[in-house]
């Protein structure tokens with residue numbers, strides 16, 4: 001049997017280590033096979049439940065949290081944010097999570113979309129979000145900030161890390177996507193690179209802009225993660241492997 005590779009967990013320097021557990025794992029160190037090799041954390045695309053459960057447990061043990069405490073977003077490319085523990089309607093959907101309690105670990109699944117984690121150390125509030133282009137342009141990041149503020153956070157104290165996600169190098173979009181971003185954000189340097197046939201969008205520039213407009217300080221945003229599509233040895237990518245591939249997760253919880 002092959003020796004299992006170790007889990008590689010990236011922790012952002014902008015998120016305080018005191019008071020929070022957080023991270024963004026690479027794809028190695030799990031038990032799934034094929035294009036999902038090996039630390040696939042998502043269930044929706046058809047991996048064995050047992051593999052995913054094992055992977056989530058291995059990650060939790062590595063990071064130091066209870067796997068039973070994982071609470072994850074639903075990925076509907078919307079902008080709803082759930083405060084963990086508040087009454088939830090049957091079938092409610094959300095792409096963002098916030099919490100002010102010790103225990104729950106908030107997870108945001110992604111495979112090219114941006115997993116984002118949020119921390120406010122003084123108010124002891126955290127958040128997580130899944131931001132694809134639809135959620136990004138509709139304001140998911142802004143909504144997470146708003147809900148953290150409801151729990152006592154101050155925007156200028158919030159720190160935000162963007163996890164591994166598709167970079168502007170690889171994120172080709174059609175004209176209608178370009179138009180939507182322009183309509184909401186205006187002309188921003190670096191947001192759109194137009195080509196003769198294809199346009200590229202930098203979702204990190206878009207996310208940073210939403211966060212800064214919501215009051216987050218520029219130096220408290222970590223927005224230069226690696227590109228998931230370029231780095232196949234390290235990351236899953238939906239645009240590269242489709243639904244045969246695996247899913248990553250960014251996570252954060254209060255300790």
Ligand SMILES: [Zn+2]
Pocket residue numbers: 166167168169170171227228229230
């Ligand atoms: Zn790339």
